[in-house]
Amino acid sequence: MARKKLVDAASKGLLAESAMIAQGRGEAYDYLLGERTSESALLAIREAAARLRAAARPIISVNGNTVVLAGESLIRVAAAIRCPIEVNLYYRSPERIAGLLSLLSEQREGLKGEGAPIGFSGNWLNAVGSVRLMGAEEDGRIEGLEGSRSICSAEGIESADTVLVPLEDGDRCEALIALGKEVLVIDLNPLSRTSMMASVTVVDEVARASEALVGEVIACQRGPSQWDNQRVLRDALDIMAGALERI
Numbered sequence: 001m002a003r004k005k006l007v008d009a010a011s012k013g014l015l016a017e018s019a020m021i022a023q024g025r026g027e028a029y030d031y032l033l034g035e036r037t038s039e040s041a042l043l044a045i046r047e048a049a050a051r052l053r054a055a056a057r058p059i060i061s062v063n064g065n066t067v068v069l070a071g072e073s074l075i076r077v078a079a080a081i082r083c084p085i086e087v088n089l090y091y092r093s094p095e096r097i098a099g100l101l102s103l104l105s106e107q108r109e110g111l112k113g114e115g116a117p118i119g120f121s122g123n124w125l126n127a128v129g130s131v132r133l134m135g136a137e138e139d140g141r142i143e144g145l146e147g148s149r150s151i152c153s154a155e156g157i158e159s160a161d162t163v164l165v166p167l168e169d170g171d172r173c174e175a176l177i178a179l180g181k182e183v184l185v186i187d188l189n190p191l192s193r194t195s196m197m198a199s200v201t202v203v204d205e206v207a208r209a210s211e212a213l214v215g216e217v218i219a220c221q222r223g224p225s226q227w228d229n230q231r232v233l234r235d236a237l238d239i240m241a242g243a244l245e246r247i
Contacts, residue, residue: 025188052077061088061165071104073211169194184198190240
């Protein structure tokens, strides 16, 4: 189903040419994880939830694959913590930005008719409707990057203190960290520069992790901890190595 969604989105011009390559690479890692959320990944999701809750200016940054695979779950997260979502692309074009914002808008409208997630208190219709969708603005810059990759929204990523970025690229993750921002990532590759540079890394499939994050941001009753991100990466590698040994 995930592949079908991506194929359909690609046919509409919403994805970069490399989108399916990225999906296939991620699936290979997910096979080694047993296609399930590990205990350490769940701990990372809970830590990410705590940091999103504690942030003064959190934002969720999404690319094409993320919108297609996990857009609805991330809108739920944004509604729960009252933060915006910004479309920010490695291969940026006005057409893709507009198309993905349109898809997010459709997803947001669809969520207005569903019941609130378990544990959510408040007006769910208003919470979902108030999620601001950003990305068309080109008035901000990510220092340390060049060309179109540096473009962002001044009221979004540029001014955020905490950025949740599923399916991140290493250069941007490194630039955001250098700017003093907390970067929370979802990445199936524990050896990627993104995973190793991030403040908190969730080594898990993006749709599965985003769905779990919804419940965690709602249930979260604690602040950020003294987080050992390297431990999470080592645990993911141990799981993958164990899978290979059984072949």
